[in-house]
Amino acid sequence: MDHLLEVNNLEVNFKTYGGEVKAVRDVSFHVDKGEVVAIVGESGSGKSVTVQTIMGLIPTPPGIIKGGTIQFQGQDLLSLSKKELRKVKGSKIGMIFQDPMTSLNPTMVVGKQIAEGLITHQNLSKQAAKARAIELIKQVGIPNPEERYGQYPHEFSGGMRQRAMIAIALACNPELLIADEPTTALDVTIQAQVLELMKDLQEQTNTAIILITHDLGVVAETAQRVIVMYGGMMVESGTVLELFENPKHPYTWGLLNSIPDVDGPEKKQLVPIEGSPPDLFSPPKGCPFAPRCKFAMDICVEEMPGAYEIGEGHHAKCWLNDERAPEVDHAFAPKKKEAVAVGSEA
């Protein structure tokens, strides 16, 4: 089957004073029509760079796209001219950023920013574009759409700005919506509104969504598949159920053990991941997680693990999944207290 989006072996570096940063290393994944794929990982793990590369937003220099392909509906986005890419983006891919203030134009009324895309990409008349923009403002749940059309971004609250961004992204009826931490800056009640809105859209228009988030609750509630990134690499990927119930990478175990259990009657002991995030200037030649991994073996430092197939569509880059590796007992069993404690420095 042809995928809507297919990314293969993507490598992106940045030239900086300190040396060359390997921001994205050998990233491959796909997104199908109507699917929500989440990307999680700590800050600096390469999530934004990955999606910005898809959108052609990496400044070169300092960025260098070292290798890989990005196929969207069969077209290689990396080989398109700027003009051709703009056309695809304007009509088929929409993007929402974490901080809407930096991506909205502060000197233009919000309504015009929505209408603009409709005029250039859908050949609507000024009149028709305005009417459609007002409709979109209403659709994303902003009250008094006519009045709001003529207001500037600073007159909107954080949640309303984020919804305005969604309206801009939706103006072109995109096949793919890329949302980079769309709710991180918002309060939970406003986050719930924005997520609900995105879910409705996905259901009504069958838009595929790539959702970057650091909130595992948001992942569990909205995505079908998850990609876990660490140190510029995809360390695990699979369906949401697989990732939460049968995770196979120590970093994923660490993430799940670091979050409290809101529903449980008992207090779960949090088992943090010790140490700090990796240095991307001189990544170790082996597994990037090795310096923080409780299960690291000699081989981990020497050689990069391959992507082991755990089940259908479930991959983990960790030597523990090699048949020659020792068994790790109870390394991960969420919600069971005694099991969770195993592996911590007892």
Place this chain on the structure above:
Amino acid sequence: MMVEKLMEIGNSQLDDNLVEVRSLKKYFDIKKDVTVKSVDDISISIRKGETFGLVGESGSGKSTLGKTLVGLQAPTAGEVIYNGQDVTQLDKETKKLVNKEMQIIFQDPHASLNPRMRVGDIIAEGIDAYKLFKGKERENRIYELLERVGLRAEHAKRFPHEFSGGQRQRIGIARALAVEPKFIVADEPISALDVSIQAQVINLLEDLKDSEDLTYLFIAHDLGMVKHISDRIGVMYLGKMMELSNSDDMFTKPLHPYTQALLSAIPKTDPRAAKRERIVLAGDPPSPTNPPSGCRFRTRCPHAMAICAEQAPPWKEVEPEHWTACHLY
């Protein structure tokens, strides 16, 4: 020493509450004729040895309450009672001693540490201000504190930018501990940190609470962490306290419609959880300069009645130890 004098005063008024506020108000005049009532008539008490969690939307007044509690800001009206004495009425000298016992840890580990100071001197800010130790003793105290928060003695000579966010937060914690406080306000100490680092800091705070006999006011957005760490929880909205109860009751039987919406908005980490009917609040929080009449939540409340616009609901103990301000009860 002065500390002993302080302890005598404290002893004469023995009760369970370490910090108490009565009808506390903190207003800011931001323009001519425009006032923000950031904390508006709040009365709560924080018990010795407990962790009191404080939640609420951005701008609801959590930080303002925290800062006013530890004396970083003077209240507009009301009392702040520490160990039985009204701090606002104390003479300067005694007030300084009381303030030493109350420390604050800030949200942003980047902004709250002076980038030009070495870590050792940052940690010793309080030691120097109160002239607690000098020379070799001071140095040893710094090393001891660094180790206490999971850093190393050699870190004392470095500058804040050489540390990660989680490590910087540890430096902030060491600075707060330096003067041997009894009460610590932790204002969103983990919001700026990665998930994998948050648990490190939470576990450290919990360890320190036991080993140093601390009492916490823990302010946070992340309701999951608040539940994890708190004994009791207070919920704020637009400068008012909406609900207060122990942590379990708050999560199992929230009374106030705002608390109910807040809890229902938490994304659950169980992918099998049945698709829930979520209470999605309409609209945004109103402007704090012009809050709604009567109940401040009424413009977004699914249960609002006529009386809610006319009268502010009284603060009421609806069930034992479970308080709320809502006309439904």
